[in-house]
Each structure stands twice: as structure tokens, then as C-alpha cells.
Amino acid sequence: MSFHASIITLYPDMFPGHLGASLAGRALERGDWSCDPVQLRDFATDKHSNVDDTPAGGGAGMVLRADVLGAAIDATSPPQDTRPRLLMSPRGKPLTQARVRQLADGPGAVIVCGRFEGVDQRVIDSRNLEEVSIGDYILSGGEPAALILLDAIIRLLPGVMGNAESGTHESFEDGLLEHPHFTRPAEVEGVAIPDVLRGGNHKAINAWRREQAERLTAERRPDLLRAKPLDK
Ligand code: SAH
Numbered sequence: 447m448s449f450h451a452s453i454i455t456l457y458p459d460m461f462p463g464h465l466g467a468s469l470a471g472r473a474l475e476r477g478d479w480s481c482d483p484v485q486l487r488d489f490a491t492d493k494h495s496n497v498d499d500t501p502a503g504g505g506a507g508m509v510l511r512a513d514v515l516g517a518a519i520d521a522t523s524p525p526q527d528t529r530p531r532l533l534m535s536p537r538g539k540p541l542t543q544a545r546v547r548q549l550a551d552g553p554g555a556v557i558v559c560g561r562f563e564g565v566d567q568r569v570i571d572s573r574n575l576e577e578v579s580i581g582d583y584i585l586s587g588g589e590p591a592a593l594i595l596l597d598a599i600i601r602l603l604p605g606v607m608g609n610a611e612s613g614t615h616e617s618f619e620d621g622l623l624e625h626p627h628f629t630r631p632a633e634v635e636g637v638a639i640p641d642v643l644r645g646g647n648h649k650a651i652n653a654w655r656r657e658q659a660e661r662l663t664a665e666r667r668p669d670l671l672r673a674k675p676l677d678k
Contacts, residue, residue: 451482453481453557457589460593470596470606478600478604488518497515508562519531519556519558532558535578540582550602623662628640
């Protein structure tokens with residue numbers, strides 16, 4: 447069975463978005479994954495099709511209603527559906543490559559895209575939504591966050607990336623940022639490719655790459671080194 451994404455959103459036209467092009471787009475055509483946007487507004491019950499209301503306790507903005515969102519989730523994901531239910535949210539656990547891999551190994555995901563100030567807490571609790579953040583900044587809605595999450599998942603699905611090796615040596619896969627890359631021509635604007643990469647000594651090349659990866663990680667993301675001690 448291929449990876450099946452259902453996305454609950456007020457903007458179904460945003461899907462598959464950029465995932466309709468390039469590698470993900472070809473994989474979508476082949477049926478390696480599928481994308482089923484669900485219009486949240488279709489589950490509104492009043493005559494104005496309201497999906498949101500003012501925050502209890504006062505304050506700015508609007509909140510997505512628990513009854514409307516609950517009905518949309520139940521219709522999209524019946525109790526026997528084993529897919530995880532995710533809510534894109536800046537309050538969520540920051541997304542990691544490890545979580546992306548777990549999701550790619552599973553049957554798919556039901557993804558709720560927030561809007562306005564967010565969603566009524568009662569539906570997060572009752573439908574057991576896992577809040578997922580794509581970083582410490584605020585977007586205007588969950589849709590671009592869902593597209594980013596799906597992009598990261600889809601490239602890991604079997605058969606999607608041409609070269610099966612690509613994907614295991616990337617940044618974060620071994621707790622380090624990736625080493626720098628070079629390609630022909632050998633010299634650009636007076637700058638040569640490092641000698642070691644042209645010598646053909648694979649042991650020396652691997653050692654150089656590892657050293658560069660450790661240096662970049664120490665400089666830019668010391669938190670990664672603390673999270674996962676280096677083996678040697
Ligand atoms: N008031 C909220 C922000 C709402 S932004 C707060 O302060 O936490 C509106 C919607 O955009 C959110 O409900 C969420 O679905 C989405 N969103 C915004 N930033 C995001 C992020 N960093 N990661 C994932 N989703 C995000």
C-alpha cells in the first residue's frame with residue numbers, strides 16, 4: 447500500500463502544490479503516494495458555513511471550532527484508520543529527520559492545517575492530535591508547513607529518489623551537517639577543488655569529509671553534537 451496523505455484545510459487548492467512537480471510529482475503520477483485534500487468548510491453546520499469563532503476569554507483573532515474540525519477528522523479518518531493524526535503547529539515538537547523517517551515507513555498521515563490563532567484545544571485532546579512544528583517562526587497557516595513535511599517524507603518513499611544511496615548521507619542522518627560539495631570545472635574564479643577530493647584516495651576523502659562535517663556542525667549547530675555524542 448502506498449503512502450496516503452489526507453489534509454484537512456480551508457485551502458485545498460494549495461495541494462499538491464509544488465509536490466505536483468519534479469520527483470514528488472512523478473511519484474504522485476506513479477501512485478507511490480496519494481494526496482487527498484479535505485475542505486474543512488464542508489463540515490460547517492450553520493447557514494453561514496462558519497468554521498471559526500472568537501477566543502473564549504477574549505483577545506485578538508479567531509479560533510477554529512472543535513465541533514467542525516472534529517467532524518472533518520472523523521469523516522476523513524474513521525477509528526480503524528491507523529495513520530497518525532498530525533496538527534501543524536508552532537507549539538508542536540520540532541520536526542526531525544528521525545520523525546520524518548518514521549512517518550515515511552508508515553501508511554500515511556492525516557494532517558490538520560491550522561489558520562487564524564489556532565484550533566480549539568478540545569479537539570486536539572479528543573482526537574489525539576500530535577502537534578508538529580517546522581521551526582521557531584510563525585506562518586500564516588499550516589498549509590506550507592504540511593507541504594514541507596510531505597516533501598521531506600515523499601523523497602524517502604521507496605522508488606522516489608533515483609539513487610538509493612542519496613538520502614542516507616545527508617545532513618542530520620548521522621547527527622552531523624553534511625560536508626561541502628564540489629564539481630567540475632576544477633578551477634572557478636581562481637579557486638580550485640581541494641586536492642584531497644581529486645586524489646582518488648577514498649579513505650582520505652572520507653576522513654576529510656567527516657572532519658569538515660564535524661567542523662561545520664560544531665560551528666553552526668553545537669546542539670546536534672550535544673544531542674548525539676560522536677562515535678570516535
Ligand atoms: N497563535 C499561534 C500561531 C497561529 S499561526 C501561536 O502563537 O502559537 C496559524 C497556523 O499556522 C497555526 O495554527 C499552524 O497550523 C500554522 N503554523 C504557523 N507556524 C507554524 C510552524 N512554525 N510550524 C507548523 N505550523 C505552523
